[in-house]
Amino acid sequence: MIDLNACVGCSACVVACSAENNIPIMGKEEVAYGREMSWIRIQRYDEGTDERPDHHFIPMLCQNCDNAPCEPVCPVYATYHNPEGLNAQVYNRCVGTRYCSNNCPYKVRRFNWHTAQWPEPLNLQLNPNVTVREMGVMEKCTFCVQRIRGAELAAKEENRDLRDGEIVPACSQTCPTRAIVFGDLHDPESEVAKLAKNPRGYHVLEHLNTQPAITYLKKIKAGPVEG
Amino acid sequence: MAQLTYHQVDSDILRAMQAPGWRYYTLLSIDLIVVAWGIFAWRYTVQHGLGVWGLTHPVMWAMDITNFVFWVGIAHSGTLISAILYLFRVRWRASIYRTAEAVTVFALFTAGLFPIIHLGRPWVFHWLLPYSQFGGLWVNFRSPLVWDVFAVMTYMIISVLFFFTGLVPDMAVVRNRTSGWRQKIYAFMAQGWQGTDRQWRHYKAAYVFLAALATPLVISVHSVVSWDFAQSVVAGWHSTIFAPYFVAGAIHSGLAMVITLLIPLRRIFRLDAYITQQHLENLAKLIILTGLIVGYAYAVETYIAWYSNNVPEWQRFTYQVTGEYAIPFWIMILFNSLVPLLFFVKRIRTSTPWLFAIAILINIGMWMERFVIIVTGLAHEYDPYSWGVFIPTWVDISITLGAFAWFFLWFLLFIKFLPVISIVEVKEELPPPTRSQNGEE
Numbered sequence: 001m002i003d004l005n006a007c008v009g010c011s012a013c014v015v016a017c018s019a020e021n022n023i024p025i026m027g028k029e030e031v032a033y034g035r036e037m038s039w040i041r042i043q044r045y046d047e048g049t050d051e052r053p054d055h056h057f058i059p060m061l062c063q064n065c066d067n068a069p070c071e072p073v074c075p076v077y078a079t080y081h082n083p084e085g086l087n088a089q090v091y092n093r094c095v096g097t098r099y100c101s102n103n104c105p106y107k108v109r110r111f112n113w114h115t116a117q118w119p120e121p122l123n124l125q126l127n128p129n130v131t132v133r134e135m136g137v138m139e140k141c142t143f144c145v146q147r148i149r150g151a152e153l154a155a156k157e158e159n160r161d162l163r164d165g166e167i168v169p170a171c172s173q174t175c176p177t178r179a180i181v182f183g184d185l186h187d188p189e190s191e192v193a194k195l196a197k198n199p200r201g202y203h204v205l206e207h208l209n210t211q212p213a214i215t216y217l218k219k220i221k222a223g224p225v226e227g
Numbered sequence: 228m229a230q231l232t233y234h235q236v237d238s239d240i241l242r243a244m245q246a247p248g249w250r251y252y253t254l255l256s257i258d259l260i261v262v263a264w265g266i267f268a269w270r271y272t273v274q275h276g277l278g279v280w281g282l283t284h285p286v287m288w289a290m291d292i293t294n295f296v297f298w299v300g301i302a303h304s305g306t307l308i309s310a311i312l313y314l315f316r317v318r319w320r321a322s323i324y325r326t327a328e329a330v331t332v333f334a335l336f337t338a339g340l341f342p343i344i345h346l347g348r349p350w351v352f353h354w355l356l357p358y359s360q361f362g363g364l365w366v367n368f369r370s371p372l373v374w375d376v377f378a379v380m381t382y383m384i385i386s387v388l389f390f391f392t393g394l395v396p397d398m399a400v401v402r403n404r405t406s407g408w409r410q411k412i413y414a415f416m417a418q419g420w421q422g423t424d425r426q427w428r429h430y431k432a433a434y435v436f437l438a439a440l441a442t443p444l445v446i447s448v449h450s451v452v453s454w455d456f457a458q459s460v461v462a463g464w465h466s467t468i469f470a471p472y473f474v475a476g477a478i479h480s481g482l483a484m485v486i487t488l489l490i491p492l493r494r495i496f497r498l499d500a501y502i503t504q505q506h507l508e509n510l511a512k513l514i515i516l517t518g519l520i521v522g523y524a525y526a527v528e529t530y531i532a533w534y535s536n537n538v539p540e541w542q543r544f545t546y547q548v549t550g551e552y553a554i555p556f557w558i559m560i561l562f563n564s565l566v567p568l569l570f571f572v573k574r575i576r577t578s579t580p581w582l583f584a585i586a587i588l589i590n591i592g593m594w595m596e597r598f599v600i601i602v603t604g605l606a607h608e609y610d611p612y613s614w615g616v617f618i619p620t621w622v623d624i625s626i627t628l629g630a631f632a633w634f635f636l637w638f639l640l641f642i643k644f645l646p647v648i649s650i651v652e653v654k655e656e657l658p659p660p661t662r663s664q665n666g667e668e
Contacts, residue, residue: 077367096277107610205610
């Protein structure tokens with residue numbers, strides 16, 4: 001669930017995601033050509049005039065669609081739907097046809113154009129819980145699956161169910177305005193399930209019937225009342 | 228062809244297979260250099276990653292898939308001429324079908340490379356093949372890319388079988404005129420052909436069966452290729468017209484390629500008695516038909532983009548006609564649907580220079596069509612924030628040129644190793660030799 005009223009476009013989530021998920025730094029030229037690897041991005045839309053600027057931010061990341069267009073097109077099942085409803089990407093299996101990215105209306109999949117370099121001392125910042133990807137494979141937001149698995153293991157060791165709010169993806173953890181909230185939509189008592197019922201809630205590109213897992217809460221804008 | 232005799236047919240057609248001159252070797256060397264350059268460019272890609280191509284986010288397919296679709300398309304007219312026209316007993320196919328069929332086989336050899344070349348990790352391309360992997364994991368049968376594997380492999384197997392079956396009686400002619408190790412090879416390809424009644428009966432039956440098997444492939448293969456696009460959610464790809472539109476375009480480009488190759492072939496080997504102006508005119512007439520279908524498809528796409536009132540469709544259309552790729556788009560409209568209309572004029576469709584020039588333009592136009600469909604669809608999709616532009620690099624261009632050279636390499640070898648015109652079928656068109664005729668010789 002992402003509340004656009006709360007998002008201030010600070011991009012802390014983008015940085016947090018890069019640090020957590022071993023996202024390589026591509027360099028100025030590659031990024032200028034459109035090859036940045038970030039799994040989450042802050043899309044900026046400017047609708048105002050020069051005198052009265054009107055900026056909108058929308059954090060865009062893998063929507064983990066229930067009816068994901070990327071999944072059926074993969075010839076080798078490198079991207080598939082796991083039983084928890086996550087849209088998983090298997091790096092080892094990916095052969096790099098890139099069809100999943102073409103068929104993703106949100107354009108949140110990132111392709112490893114080259115094998116990323118981690119020169120000293122950058123190698124020391126790699127997260128040991130996350131695979132470092134090689135060239136030729138697709139990658140994307142996993143909802144920090146390593147944190148999901150970590151919390152599940154902790155709960156299992158204590159012989160209890162997962163508690164709401166126990167799993168916090170890096171973007172959500174870092175967001176200063178708590179615009180990003182993660183939780184179990186199937187649990188009606190969870191914070192995210194309650195928030196998703198908000199009348200401001202909508203899904204991006206809902207008409208494509210992708211059934212995204214992320215609900216956005218529409219931004220309330222100042223301005224003359226319509227109608 | 229009434230004035231020709233059996234003997235003359237043999238020697239005329241086999242003349243093309245005589246030891247080549249320096250011109251041939253020069254052409255072959257240049258071609259080999261371009262092929263080698265293309266292979267080097269691919270090797271460079273494998274070493275450094277697909278980043279050496281101009282692909283970017285969101286344009287993840289561009290010249291790679293353009294080449295794939297283009298070459299599969301080129302293959303189609305060969306089967307149309309050799310199989311469909313055979314079943315319909317169209318007699319003028321006899322002297323051109325061998326070349327057309329060779330175009331089919333070699334175009335598939337070329338197209339078949341691109342599904343491997345375009346992979347991010349081509350060294351695991353065998354994972355795309357349907358067999359039980361890693362203890363029970365199969366390919367995803369819902370993926371249009373897997374359908375492609377089936378479609379193209381089926382097409383390749385049938386075309387190669389059809390090609391070599393059609394060659395059997397001709398190989399016997401060649402076998403009887405060669406000696407040494409060459410004779411052994413041709414004797415193998417002739418499969419012990421003696422021309423007995425029984426052999427003819429079996430041969431004809433096999434040929435009809437293969438023609439009947441190949442015929443539906445003309446429709447199905449490019450339909451399946453078009454579903455790579457039509458099955459997706461991409462605006463401008465997701466369209467029900469794609470299958471017939473691609474099939475017509477495939478035959479359109481294939482006919483143009485056959486004309487492009489027949490004209491120099493006829494001239495260099497002085498085969499005017501066999502490949503007559505009438506043959507080329509008939510091909511030009513077919514091009515009018517396919518050109519009109521393609522033009523209709525362009526019109527329908529435009530109309531639906533407007534009539535559907537679908538914002539992404541319409542923005543994609545306006546981007547196509549005015550954006551970064553407007554020049555390829557207008558080349559496509561002009562060369563594929565407008566220029567072929569010139570064939571309505573008899574003077575133009577019977578003039579060799581005009582035919583050759585227009586055929587080349589259609590080849591260019593059809594390559595551009597595939598490029599425009601693929602790249603403009605991806606460059607401007609639903610999310611304006613992630614629009615992007617593909618700019619080809621030297622690697623993209625080298626691999627594309629290498630693919631063309633690879634196709635012509637096979638064709639150059641074909642000219643020297645196999646009869647370019649079916650000797651047997653040309654003879655079928657001649658009056659059977661009589662005693663008086665033999666006496667005159």
